[in-house]
Amino acid sequence: MMSRFDAAARMLGISDEMYDILKVPARQVIVGLPVTMDNGSIRVFEGYRVIHSNILGPSKGGIRLDPGVHLDEVRALAAWMTWKCAVVDIPYGGAKGGIACNPREMSAGEIERLIRQYTVAMLDVFGPDRDIPAPDMGTGPREMAWIVDEYSKAKGMTVNNVVTGKPLVLGGSLGRTEATGRGVTVAALAAMDKMRMNPYRTTAAIQGFGNVGSFAAELLHERGVTVVAVSDISGGYYNASGIDITAAVTYRNANKGTLDGFSGAEKITNEELLSLAVDVLVPAAKEDVITDDNAGSIQAKMIVEGANGPTSASADEIINSKGILVVPDILANAGGVTVSYFEWVQNRIGYKWTLDRINRRADRVMKDAFDRVFETSQKYQVPMRLAAYIVAIDKVASTYKFRGGY
Ligand code: NAD
Numbered sequence: 001m002m003s004r005f006d007a008a009a010r011m012l013g014i015s016d017e018m019y020d021i022l023k024v025p026a027r028q029v030i031v032g033l034p035v036t037m038d039n040g041s042i043r044v045f046e047g048y049r050v051i052h053s054n055i056l057g058p059s060k061g062g063i064r065l066d067p068g069v070h071l072d073e074v075r076a077l078a079a080w081m082t083w084k085c086a087v088v089d090i091p092y093g094g095a096k097g098g099i100a101c102n103p104r105e106m107s108a109g110e111i112e113r114l115i116r117q118y119t120v121a122m123l124d125v126f127g128p129d130r131d132i133p134a135p136d137m138g139t140g141p142r143e144m145a146w147i148v149d150e151y152s153k154a155k156g157m158t159v160n161n162v163v164t165g166k167p168l169v170l171g172g173s174l175g176r177t178e179a180t181g182r183g184v185t186v187a188a189l190a191a192m193d194k195m196r197m198n199p200y201r202t203t204a205a206i207q208g209f210g211n212v213g214s215f216a217a218e219l220l221h222e223r224g225v226t227v228v229a230v231s232d233i234s235g236g237y238y239n240a241s242g243i244d245i246t247a248a249v250t251y252r253n254a255n256k257g258t259l260d261g262f263s264g265a266e267k268i269t270n271e272e273l274l275s276l277a278v279d280v281l282v283p284a285a286k287e288d289v290i291t292d293d294n295a296g297s298i299q300a301k302m303i304v305e306g307a308n309g310p311t312s313a314s315a316d317e318i319i320n321s322k323g324i325l326v327v328p329d330i331l332a333n334a335g336g337v338t339v340s341y342f343e344w345v346q347n348r349i350g351y352k353w354t355l356d357r358i359n360r361r362a363d364r365v366m367k368d369a370f371d372r373v374f375e376t377s378q379k380y381q382v383p384m385r386l387a388a389y390i391v392a393i394d395k396v397a398s399t400y401k402f403r404g405g406y
Contacts, residue, residue, distance in 0.1 A: 001076045003313045008389030027051040031121040047118045049097040052078035059095035062136025069098035086392035088334040088369040090341045103138045119150040128161040135165040161347035164340035173343035175358040181215025183335015186366040187327045188304045203278040205229040208285025212306040221245045236273035237265035283310035305329040328385035
């Protein structure tokens, strides 16, 4: 995050003072969370919440439960959220939270008590106008509902807009589940348009067949793109005449969430998928899959980053020198946070929008953001990743200047 931030800050020529303001998180909270385990013992977990910036508005960012969570990681992810919200022009700052624990080894009751303790510890941090958490690795609608409940008890009233990513019945938004994959599709189609690629004559390979990857695959297919390869943790699946995406989704849903054993395609490795001779490559699984080791073998004309951080900073130069257009993560996967923002807006006005309205508005946000970043990349003659950071940093820095330092 820092190496790309530095490059964009240099390009924009921001002052050293502004550099420090944008670099150092506004607030970092570390809490000890004693939880009674099912066997009666008490274990203390460490929880974090980092608010990187609240210059544009209340801070927004997920909460992750993972044994590897540590402060530095949370700080980097919080900054990432600041830039992501700024790129798509939604009035939020960036934050991230985490608790070092292994949810796979905990019962639902233990996780619930942990989440409730964390919420109580963060009562003066969270708030619909201050800091709005959301799900991330290891958390989902269930955990968000517990946060709403605990926070509401403390405030003596129901406050459902303290988090987003809630169950629908509790004020969640229609369209949130598919929002990130949908945004990836909008960004990919906008990029194809700039490169004068006809979707009906375009092939794509998609790594990761979870929430982001499978919706992107379905929607790209719907728009005429031939998805020749998909993959998940079990490996890659290739069919030159196009994977039947509906069949793949049905198969995965009936097969404990994996594509393992999926027929109608030739089995390849995840590594082979990345170097297929396709037009569009969508890494939508995990971070650091494109590195300086394999960047040289990528044949795609365009990479649309569905995952967060799929390309390591060291691979950027190789990819750029090959002339591959990269639609960077902070732009391409911002459809999710956009619909989260819509969830918060709907909660505030106490009214539910239709799915059609949500999709139309989210598509427009993504398309406008794409155009802004593309124009900036032309203006500064830089790749779109750097352009996205330039757009974001410029927005936060100029807002800060208007608000005035003291
Ligand atoms: P998910 O858990 O639903 O799916 C992940 C997919 O990647 C699964 O198909 C899994 O099998 C596959 N996978 C895991 N490890 C792999 C590996 N080593 N090689 C190949 N495939 C592997 O997760 P998701 O919500 O789809 O998120 C995917 C990425 O998108 C993550 O980087 C996440 O941070 C990012 N992201 C998600 C959202 C969202 O709204 N869900 C928003 C922004 C960014």
